[in-house]
Amino acid sequence: MSTKTKINLSDILLQLFADDSMCNYYATKWKREPINDHKFSFVNIHDFRDFNLCTEFNYLLVILSSLKGFIKYVADIWTALVLLNLTTHTFGSLDGLQKFKWVFLTSIIFSFLILLWDVRKARRIMISQDIAFAFTDSICYNFYSLKSYSCFCLFHGIEKSKNARDFLAFFVFFRLKRM
Numbered sequence: 001m002s003t004k005t006k007i008n009l010s011d012i013l014l015q016l017f018a019d020d021s022m023c024n025y026y027a028t029k030w031k032r033e034p035i036n037d038h039k040f041s042f043v044n045i046h047d048f049r050d051f052n053l054c055t056e057f058n059y060l061l062v063i064l065s066s067l068k069g070f071i072k073y074v075a076d077i078w079t080a081l082v083l084l085n086l087t088t089h090t091f092g093s094l095d096g097l098q099k100f101k102w103v104f105l106t107s108i109i110f111s112f113l114i115l116l117w118d119v120r121k122a123r124r125i126m127i128s129q130d131i132a133f134a135f136t137d138s139i140c141y142n143f144y145s146l147k148s149y150s151c152f153c154l155f156h157g158i159e160k161s162k163n164a165r166d167f168l169a170f171f172v173f174f175r176l177k178r179m
Helices: 002-016 053-085 095-128 131-136 138-147 149-160 164-177
Strands: none
Touching: 053 095, 053 138, 053 149, 095 131, 095 138, 131 138, 131 149, 138 149
């Protein structure tokens, strides 16, 4: 009797770990179902346009923070070029300077790799045109906000319509994400 239970259990495990065509009966499909209501193409974003002074000031802050981020990466490129051009003739024979030069260059290269990784994720979100993913991704949020004031007003409306529990969840999510 126990061997029959083992055979049935092994059959179930084989079906679970089989290819996707056999596994579709057991797999949950709700995780991958597209929801078309949350796309930019199904929402008239011009309905969310708000000409409140606070909203326009927040829009100015988004523009300034995007400009600050761009200037930061330009400064990183400039710093990397300056560090690459440092020689022993510039500062004499400082051996420690050469070690720190490569540490700083490596950190700058890693910051650009992380940027490329985030841009790749943001590109996928932009192709899907999902509003929720665009709201939670900082690159998409800035891109859509800079692209259209109406998109910014839509995102600002999502931020404003929160109760205390939503406020705490968004606060923790965005603080951890933007660290």
